[in-house]
Amino acid sequence: MAKELKLMKGNEAIAEAAIRSGCDGYFGYPITPQSEVMEHLMLEKPWEKTGMVVLQAESEIASINMVYGGAGTGKKVMTSSSSPGISLMQEGLTYLAGAELPCLVVNVVRGGPGLGTIQPSQADYFQATKGGGHGDYQMYVLAPASVQEMYDFVFDAWDIAFKYRTPVMILSDGAIGQVMEKLYVGDYVPRWTDEQIAEKAPWAAFGKPAYRDHNIITSLELDSAKQEAHNHHLQAKYRQMEREDVRFEALDTEDADYLLVAYGSSARIAQKAMQLGKEKGYKIGLLRPITLFPFPTKQIAELASKVKGILSVEMSAGQMVMDVKLAAENKCKVEHFGRYGGIIPTPHEVLEALENQIIKG
Amino acid sequence: MFNPDIIKPENLVYKRTNVLTDAVMHYCPGCGHGTIHRIIAEVIEEMGIQDKAICIAPVGCSVLAYNYFNVDSLGAAHGRAPAIASAIQRLHPNHHTFTYQGDGDLAAIGTGETIHACNRGENIVIIFVNNGIYGMTGGQMAPTTLLGMKTATTPYGRCVELNGYPLQITELLADLPGTYYVTRQSVQTPAAVRKAKKAIRQAFENQKNHKGTSFVEILSNCNSGWKKTPVEANKWMEENMMAKYVPGDIKVDGVKVR
Amino acid sequence: MAIKGAIVIDTERCKGCSVCVGACPNQVIALSKNVNGKGYNYAEATKDDCIGCASCAMVCPDGVITVYKAKL
The missing domain is CATH 3.40.50.920 (Rossmann fold)
Structure with a gap:
């Protein structure tokens, strides 16, 4: 793969990786210190390059639910934010985990609690690794230590997200997000076609073809026995992650x-x-x-x-x-x-x- | 009873659409949700868009709507359906993404998502079922509950001092430039059902032509929550709900008509 | 030649809400004295005056009424 050397902020590397990794949609809301993610996307106009959708939402709550929608139809979708915004997204994240939807959420962490500060922090570790929202669930959490890893982990995130049908979080911080470093970027990976989505995400609600029953994306199961079975299934996935994908x-x-x-x-x-x-x-x-x-x-x-x-x-x-x-x-x-x-x-x-x-x- | 010569396939004038599944709906007897589901499904069948329709079900009585619509569906978090639909329709611009939401879902917890999706002019169809109450949780006050109306959380009747005013969100949304079609319908009589179905058809046709947001409010009874028989509830709706929430088109082809 | 209608009610799915009873212009429908498997007094046709207008089917929340119409 052809490699190109660039000088970028960590946040910009996330955006560049999104475009080059075949991401279908980004939905976000500005917050310091991660605003460059969406700024870079809007500047690059990926909808003209790859057909990727970029939308500035009215809140982090709307952003994460847009991710839920896109992910539910089998698209590679993502959002990014920083700590207070990620707190607002916890509702959406637990629904995503419950409904088993693959997606990428980037948290460029700042100091808290509350509105806290805009300076770097790693105080969202509990929130990221112990669930964060209600219910028994976990996310796959990647922690980059360089701008290059910010870029590379976006590609890795899609593989994991679709392997396990799980939200993946890149847990970064304000320092990695803001620092400028050299990085190598690769060729553009094409976005999945409708046929590829139907093959790789047959569970997705992309419109019911005549050959199958309607697909339903939900985290609701009122029958407790079935809900417990669903929880067993989720826990089995987390144990599999522990066996196969520790880095x-x-x-x-x-x-x-x-x-x-x-x-x-x-x-x-x-x-x-x-x-x-x-x-x-x-x-x-x-x-x-x-x-x-x-x-x-x-x-x-x-x-x-x-x-x-x-x-x-x-x-x-x-x-x-x-x-x-x-x-x-x-x-x-x-x-x-x-x-x-x-x-x-x-x-x-x-x-x-x-x-x-x-x-x- | 009937002449058996009549009951033949060639004489069929009405049957349940197969865009509804065979599942028996959980709604209370006489609840308008079933009728509204049915006419949406009929429109999808008549337009031949079953493979492109994506339903976003809410939280509330119609939380299980995805079990009844025989189309690909997603269950939303409370109030977030318009945000979910926005993303899906942008990612699938030739699909027919529609939300199905009640008054608590759309006009209370989801007010932000609703207003901003409409203001962006998202090319989605929003079906807003207004029965003036939270049915699923046991009949509490909704933003659209009428003044004086008794609910589980307004046991002495809704009063302005304690609860503020009923929210006419549909009129509010008609003022936004992103909405292309805003109408209020009802389903208590055969004529009303036919009109409501026509409005839903119009909404999906607008979407097909990429016109922006089509918003169809449908007044419906909650006979259990209102503590009335279905027939009494429909009568009460005509006499009380319709005085505050006047049926008819509010915005057509992007122009306010009232 | 007269236009005659007929309805077939899926009585096991009927919830006996009786909204169809008032919707019928010819008072063809009434609730049965009998109940279905769920305990509902289901709707049934009581006379042969149906004109196949489908008004009953239009308002039926559970979509249990199938309507036929023929010129006899």
């Missing part, structure tokens, strides 16, 4: 005494902290979860029995650390270090925390 990156973990666990922006800061620590003679490894759900539980469990301690580094008050602790099963000490409310930690702060809380602690 992570391990750096220098083989002979590490101490392990940093961090995702997204924090992982890049932790990587620098790891280098600073090595200069001081510490043997430090970094485990970067790329999927936050399914979580690399097995890999952390294995490392927990080898290392002396684990520091979970997040731009939150301590959310992912709970999953790290569950994975480590008390085999070693697990601590959390975080800055939050829109503050990005420095590598020196991270190393200092590792020394104080783990190495000397």
Whole structure:
């Protein structure tokens, strides 16, 4: 595939990837720090290039329901927002999960709670990985750590979304969304034809052909026995994700005494902290979860029995650390270090925390 | 009873359309929803658009409408049907996406989605069933509940001080430039049903010609919620509902006619 | 030559709402004294004065009435 080098913001990379990955529709609402996604789309006019629909909705609630509509007809559709907007979308997300609709939702996280701040944060981890809306469901959550990954994960998201008939979230943050980096973009992947949709999404409500019964997209099942069976089916999908589609990156973990666990922006800061620590003679490894759900539980469990301690580094008050602790099963000490409310930690702060809380602690 | 020579296929003048499924509808005896479902399905059959029709069912009494329309369907979250339909129709511009919504769904929780879909002039058909009450949840006040009307949450009658005014959302929507056809119909008599069906046909024809939003309000009884027999409820509707919600066309071909 | 009509009512699906009773211009329909499987007093034709106008079918919420018409 021909590769083209570009310089882009993370948010723009999401938009560019949407156009090039055969996305059929984007529905969104402006909110800082992710507004460049729709701005880039409107500038590029993909409806002239690929036939992709772009629509600015009246709210995030409308946006996510537009996604529900498009996804229900078997189209590749997406939205993006930032934390307060994603909170408004939780209603739609639980319906999407319940009705088993594939789609992509990008959260360029900012600090909270409430209106919070427009600076980067990772405080939406719980919301993204533990369901978010009502009912027993989970989303597949990808955490990019670079502009290139913002781009690449859009392509990956469609594969996962349609493999499992599930909403996929790209959980980014204001730093990755706003930073400009080089990235390689590839050729345009054509949008699916009606025939391809009928073949790949035979369940979709794209208009009843004579050869089959009418398709119904709904999350409603009033018969509790059937609703429980549906829940069993959803849980089986989540277990399959855990078996087949966990993604992570391990750096220098083989002979590490101490392990940093961090995702997204924090992982890049932790990587620098790891280098600073090595200069001081510490043997430090970094485990970067790329999927936050399914979580690399097995890999952390294995490392927990080898290392002396684990520091979970997040731009939150301590959310992912709970999953790290569950994975480590008390085999070693697990601590959390975080800055939050829109503050990005420095590598020196991270190393200092590792020394104080783990190495000397 | 009847001459058996009459009951032959060649003499058939009316039968249930196969754009309705065989499922027995869950609606209360005499409820207008069944009649409205039937005439929408008949229009879809007559226009030959069953393969292009996509129904967006609401939350409320007609939450299970997708079980009755023999077309591809989606169940919406409460009030969100116009947003869902907007996206589907834009992604499938030659399809016939229609929403079927009650007064609570469309005019209370879904007011925002309704107004903005109409204001964008989305090429969708909105069927708005107004019976002045929340039927499914047990007869609570709706935005369209009449002043003085008793419901489960206005047990002493709706009053302005406590509850504000009945919302004439249809007149409001007619003021938006995106709406092409806005009408109010009813289904309590054979003549009214025939007129309502004609209006629904007009709405789908407008959509076929990409004219923008067609909005068909249909007054209907909720005899259980109003605590009346079906026949009494229809009479009460004519005497009370129609005084506030006057039937007839409000906007035709993009021009207000009243 | 007279125009004669006939209706066939799917009595098992009828809910006995009686909206069709008042819609008939010739008072052909009444609710039966008998009930169907769901316990409803279903609609039935009581005389042979049907003109096949389909008014009953028009207002039937459950679509249970089929109408025929012939010139005899």
